[in-house]
Amino acid sequence: MKSLEVLSAAGKLALSRLISEVENETSAGRTALDECFSRSGKAHLIGVTGAPGTGKSSLVNRLAQLIRREGNQTVAIVANDPSSPFTGGAILGDRVRMRDLS
Incomplete structure (x- = not known):
């Protein structure tokens, strides 16, 4: 799942679902965090x-x-x-x- 690309296209609903995935510590949530941190530079x-x-x-x-x-x-x-x-x-x-x- 390309979570950040999905998020960009789908907006608030996708964001709320992605937050739930992260909170529930699913594999999709971990993938999303990995994608966020790899793109965030010096966060x-x-x-x-x-x-x-x-x-x-x-x-x-x-x-x-x-x-x-x-x-x-x-x-x-x-x-x-x-x-x-x-x-x-x-x-x-x-x-x-x-x-x-x-």
Whole structure:
């Protein structure tokens, strides 16, 4: 499957399906990640973990602002909390707190 080519042609629906493949750790998801990383050049992946209320969202928000300002770089954030007692695993749950990045 040429996942990135499919994604370019199909748009949002293809993106949502591809994200599901990555989340479910399928072979198609792994292939998609391999394709993304091989085309992304000097992309970096940063993980932030910690207990609830320790400032993870604030840290990521500020770090993204600095990267965008100083390096004139594009930043993508995927926020996932699989242990959240409120959502049972929110993805992009912090988007409300990071509006100043959009």
